[in-house]
Every structure is written in C-alpha cells, then in structure tokens.
Amino acid sequence: MLSKRLIACLDVRDGHLAKSVRFVDTKNIGDPVAKAREYYLDGLDELVFYDITASSEKRRIILDVVESVAEQVFIPLSVGGGVASVSDATDLRLAGAEKINVNSAAVRRPALIAECAESIGGQNVVLSMDIKRAEPSTDMPSGYEIVINGGRKPMGIDALAWAKEGERLGAGELVVNSIDADGTREGYELNLTRMLSEAVRIPVIASGGAGEPGHLYDVLTDGKADAALVASMVHYGDYTVSGLKRHLHEKGVKMRMSW
Amino acid sequence: MVVIVDYDAGNLKSVARACREVGLPAEISNDAKRIREAERVIFPGVGAAGSAMRSLAASGVDRALVDAFGAGTPILGICLGLQISLEYSEENDTATLGLLPGKVRRFRLDDPNLKVPHMGWNAVRVIRPHPIFDGVQRGDEFYFVHAYRPIPEEPADAIAESVYEGPFCSALGRGNYVATQFHPEKSGRAGLRLLKRFAEWDGRADA
Numbered sequence: 001m002l003s004k005r006l007i008a009c010l011d012v013r014d015g016h017l018a019k020s021v022r023f024v025d026t027k028n029i030g031d032p033v034a035k036a037r038e039y040y041l042d043g044l045d046e047l048v049f050y051d052i053t054a055s056s057e058k059r060r061i062i063l064d065v066v067e068s069v070a071e072q073v074f075i076p077l078s079v080g081g082g083v084a085s086v087s088d089a090t091d092l093r094l095a096g097a098e099k100i101n102v103n104s105a106a107v108r109r110p111a112l113i114a115e116c117a118e119s120i121g122g123q124n125v126v127l128s129m130d131i132k133r134a135e136p137s138t139d140m141p142s143g144y145e146i147v148i149n150g151g152r153k154p155m156g157i158d159a160l161a162w163a164k165e166g167e168r169l170g171a172g173e174l175v176v177n178s179i180d181a182d183g184t185r186e187g188y189e190l191n192l193t194r195m196l197s198e199a200v201r202i203p204v205i206a207s208g209g210a211g212e213p214g215h216l217y218d219v220l221t222d223g224k225a226d227a228a229l230v231a232s233m234v235h236y237g238d239y240t241v242s243g244l245k246r247h248l249h250e251k252g253v254k255m256r257m258s259w
Numbered sequence: 260m261v262v263i264v265d266y267d268a269g270n271l272k273s274v275a276r277a278c279r280e281v282g283l284p285a286e287i288s289n290d291a292k293r294i295r296e297a298e299r300v301i302f303p304g305v306g307a308a309g310s311a312m313r314s315l316a317a318s319g320v321d322r323a324l325v326d327a328f329g330a331g332t333p334i335l336g337i338c339l340g341l342q343i344s345l346e347y348s349e350e351n352d353t354a355t356l357g358l359l360p361g362k363v364r365r366f367r368l369d370d371p372n373l374k375v376p377h378m379g380w381n382a383v384r385v386i387r388p389h390p391i392f393d394g395v396q397r398g399d400e401f402y403f404v405h406a407y408r409p410i411p412e413e414p415a416d417a418i419a420e421s422v423y424e425g426p427f428c429s430a431l432g433r434g435n436y437v438a439t440q441f442h443p444e445k446s447g448r449a450g451l452r453l454l455k456r457f458a459e460w461d462g463r464a465d466a
Contacts, residue, residue, distance in 0.1 A: 001422055003379060005379050070276060096272055121306055123378065123404050123406070259448060
C-alpha cells in the first residue's frame with residue numbers, strides 16, 4: 001500500500017530562501033539548492049518550492065533554482081507561486097518541476113486548472129488552497145472560506161465547494177493550507193483537512209501549523225491526509241526529515257524508511 | 260548512450276538527468292532513425308495514451324520502437340511508456356503498440372478512502388527475477404503516479420507487483436524489453452540503482 005508522504009516546502013524570493021524563515025546559522029543559509037539536496041539525502045519524499053518573488057522581471061530566477069535542484073534531487077519536485085497561465089506551468093515543467101501548484105490565479109479564473117490539466121496532465125496539477133475559518137452561512141456552509149494573496153483577501157467562496165470544483169476541473173491533488181493554523185506551531189487544522197479529504201477522491205496534502213512530530217501523526221491518521229507538509233519545523237533545525245519519518249514509522253504510520 | 264524517446268511536450272529532462280547521474284549519457288530524440296540505431300532506448304511516460312499514440316505515429320517512432328524491440332535493443336519503458344507497449348488502453352479507448360500482449364484499465368476501487376490516481380511511494384515485490392531488479396531490497400519503495408494499471412496477458416511477462424487495494428502489475432517485460440509502472444528517475448537512490456542496472460543490462464531476461 002502507499003506510504004504517507006513527508007513533504008518539505010521552501011519559500012524562495014529572488015532565488016534565495018525567504019527571509020521570513022529564520023534559518024539556522026550555517027554556511028548553507030539562503031541557498032535553496034543546498035537545502036533541497038540535504039533533505040533529499042535525509043529521506044524526504046517530495047519537495048515543494050514556493051516562489052514569492054514580488055517583481056515579475058525577477059521571476060526567471062526560480063527557473064534556474066528549479067533547474068539546479070532537478071540536477072541533483074531525484075524525488076518529485078513541485079513548484080508554485082504566481083502560476084497564472086499554461087505557459088508559466090510549461091516553463092516550470094521544462095526546468096524540471098514535476099508538479100505545478102496553482103493558487104490565487106485559479107481562484108480568479110478557475111479555467112486555469114482545466115487548461116493546465118489538459119496541457120501537462122491532471123496528475124501534475126496541484127490545487128493549493130489558502131483557507132480561513134468563517135461563520136457558517138448559506139453562502140459558506142462548510143464554515144471555511146477561500147482567501148488569496150497570501151491569506152489577505154477573503155473571496156467569499158466556500159472551501160469545500162472549491163475543493164470539489166478543483167477536482168472536477170481536473171486537479172490531481174489538493175494542498176489544504178490553514179491560514180488560522182499557519183505559523184502557530186500548534187498543529188494542523190484536523191477538522192478542515194478531514195472534511196476535504198473525505199469530500200474528494202484525489203490526494204490531500206495538509207499544510208500549516210505543524211510544530212511537533214505528534215502533529216504530523218494526527219493529521220495523517222485522524223485528519224485523513226495523504227501527505228504532511230512541513231517548513232519551519234525542519235528549516236529551524238529543531239527536527240530532521242529522517243527523525244520525523246522515524247517517529248511516524250514507530251507510531252505505526254506507513255512511511256518509506258529505506259533511502 | 261541511451262536514446263530517450265521524445266513525444267508530446269513532456270518532462271523528459273528528469274529522465275535524462277537521472278541517466279547522467281548513473282553515468283549513462285542520454286540523448287532525447289523523436290527521430291525514428293536514431294531510435295532504430297540506438298544502443299539502448301528509454302521509452303518514458305508523459306501525457307495520455309491517445310495523444311501519445313498520435314504523436315508517435317506522426318513521427319514514425321511507433322514503428323521504430325517495434326523494430327528496435329525486434330532487433331534486440333535493450334528497451335526500458337516507464338509509466339505511460341509501459342502502458343502503451345501493451346495492445347490496448349482504456350484511456351481514450353486507444354489501440355497501442357502491442358510489443359507485448361495485454362491491456363490497460365483504470366483503477367476501480369471499492370474502498371472510498373483510496374484515491375485515484377495512485378500517487379506516491381509504494382513497495383514493489385519481485386515475482387520473477389530480472390537483471391534490472393537484481394538487488395532491489397525489501398523495504399525499497401518507488402514513486403508512482405497513474406490512474407490506469409497494466410494487465411499483461413501472459414502471466415510470465417509480469418516481473419513485479421505492488422498492492423493498491425489488491426495486487427497490480429508494477430513491472431513487466433519479455434526478452435530485451437522491460438518496463439516499470441513507477442518512475443525510477445523520481446524514486447531516489449533505489450530508482451537510480453535500477454537505472455544503473457538498466458545501463459549495464461545486455462538485454463537478456465535471465466537473471
């Protein structure tokens with residue numbers, strides 16, 4: 001049977017690891033390629049790069065990063081951040097990304113999902129959703145709302161309905177990123193993750209809120225996620241990829257333990 | 260030197276990079292002549308069966324692959340490459356190359372908790388020893404992403420199986436042709452080891 005996946009996410013701005021993440025003081029500071037290689041050798045199952053470069057003229061830089069990583073990291077590589085067209089997706093694929101994450105642009109123009117699925121295969125299209133709790137209402141029956149622009153702009157769209165729509169349009173996978181849990185280190189939002197995972201037949205990646213190994217265990221069991229995404233937990237040096245996998249394995253979660 | 264068969268706009272560079280990583284120089288080509296003359300061939304997986312077959316027919320690579328198979332060239336199929344080497348795929352209701360007898364069907368699962376595509380890392384159990392699987396360790400897992408599964412007609416063509424609800428064929432081959440449903444180029448060091456053994460394989464199936 002399938003193993004659960006541990007995925008690490010690296011935010012990249014202008015070709016460097018984003019300053020918002022406080023990296024430990026090593027000589028690899030700021031080099032996403034070295035970090036990716038380190039995690040790969042430590043047993044990481046999948047890697048995500050999120051390009052948060054603000055200016056469009058610097059967006060080519062992420063392609064060079066992806067290219068360098070793909071030269072030396074032989075696990076699936078997923079890239080997102082600012083993908084607004086099939087041509088953006090194709091550029092990233094040609095640089096070496098397996099999967100393309102779409103987020104805000106797909107909320108504004110849902111056809112983007114279908115266009116990317118048609119062009120690069122639905123299994124390679126990841127719909128990344130930023131989600132915030134909302135007062136349940138007739139317009140928002142699930143009590144969770146889609147937000148965009150890094151969580152700043154509420155869209156009045158029900159998260160459950162959007163997840164199902166994303167699947168219908170051909171997305172191969174969902175990232176469920178809880179804006180409420182993000183950065184708290186108090187655990188993933190289990191109810192949200194479980195609700196969405198039960199509502200679709202495509203894999204669900206839980207994101208936002210992980211602070212200790214038990215949180216990963218909870219979301220991969222109780223939260224019914226297929227994969228858990230971590231960032232600061234491993235970037236800060238508090239935990240290692242292999243250590244997290246060993247912990248999950250010892251608690252009975254099926255993980256890939258040979259690499 | 261290995262020729263990686265180019266069809267549709269896919270991500271073939273990852274296969275080429277993994278080959279180079281194990282010391283196998285690689286060239287990506289859709290030139291039928293290059294494929295007929297190749298020392299070895301990788302037939303990778305991109306896109307869907309219908310458009311893949313149209314693209315192969317347009318470049319004449321479909322016949323070149325059949326010729327290379329007949330000539331004894333070591334060939335490795337990957338993912339969709341494996342699937343369209345059989346005779347028929349349910350995906351787009353497509354007649355495929357027919358290097359080996361068999362067909363491809365979509366996963367139909369009873370358990371509502373199981374997702375399609377079958378995406379992620381899964382174990383592979385070797386049921387018929389084969390040189391390129393020599394040394395696959397218990398616990399080695401490989402990366403899969405596919406919604407359709409191969410069903411070889413001859414049980415003897417099956418090399419390995421994996422389990423997703425029930426068992427399914429995850430590697431097959433005959434003579435100088437061998438193919439994996441998983442992606443060795445994305446399967447970490449276990450995958451690179453398998454590619455390395457393909458690079459050294461003489462095209463004879465006896466382990």
